Amino acid sequence: MTEEYEPTILAFCCNWCSYAGADLAGASKIQYPPNVIIVRAMCTGMIHPNIVMDALTNGADGVLVCGCHPGDCHYLEGNLIAEKRAEAIELMLEDFGLEPERFRLEWVSASEGKKFARIAKEMTDELRELGPSPYRT
Numbered sequence: 142m143t144e145e146y147e148p149t150i151l152a153f154c155c156n157w158c159s160y161a162g163a164d165l166a167g168a169s170k171i172q173y174p175p176n177v178i179i180v181r182a183m184c185t186g187m188i189h190p191n192i193v194m195d196a197l198t199n200g201a202d203g204v205l206v207c208g209c210h211p212g213d214c215h216y217l218e219g220n221l222i223a224e225k226r227a228e229a230i231e232l233m234l235e236d237f238g239l240e241p242e243r244f245r246l247e248w249v250s251a252s253e254g255k256k257f258a259r260i261a262k263e264m265t266d267e268l269r270e271l272g273p274s275p276y277r278t
């Protein structure tokens with residue numbers, strides 16, 4: 142892999158838990174790679190598989206969806222819907238010829254800044270290793 146390649150990761154974070162968790166990482170000066178671009182969503186249940194696939198076929202090397210832990214979703218079942226959709230996304234990745242590492246669903250609470258930073262770093266490292274998305278222009 143050439144040294145210039147740096148993955149771009151879109152991280153959809155739910156407003157109530159994970160966005161606050163990512164914010165806590167920043168406020169606590171817990172470093173995570175700048176490769177991760179945070180998109181604030183009200184709930185992971187809003188992230189339709191088409192949004193993930195659109196991102197992965199239009200410039201993102203990876204997509205991370207972060208939401209409240211099971212039982213903590215502010216819309217009750219949004220994260221359970223996201224979990225079901227993740228299964229569909231995994232199948233779609235295969236159909237699109239994309240590696241499973243390019244998508245990740247994680248639960249991050251408002252107090253888990255360190256966890257968010259760890260996930261962001263892990264995913265960036267994995268995607269650096271994997272190389273750019275074949276859909277990258």
Ligand code: FES
Nearest residue numbers: 155184208209215
């Ligand atoms: Fe956080 Fe639904 S509000 S996952």
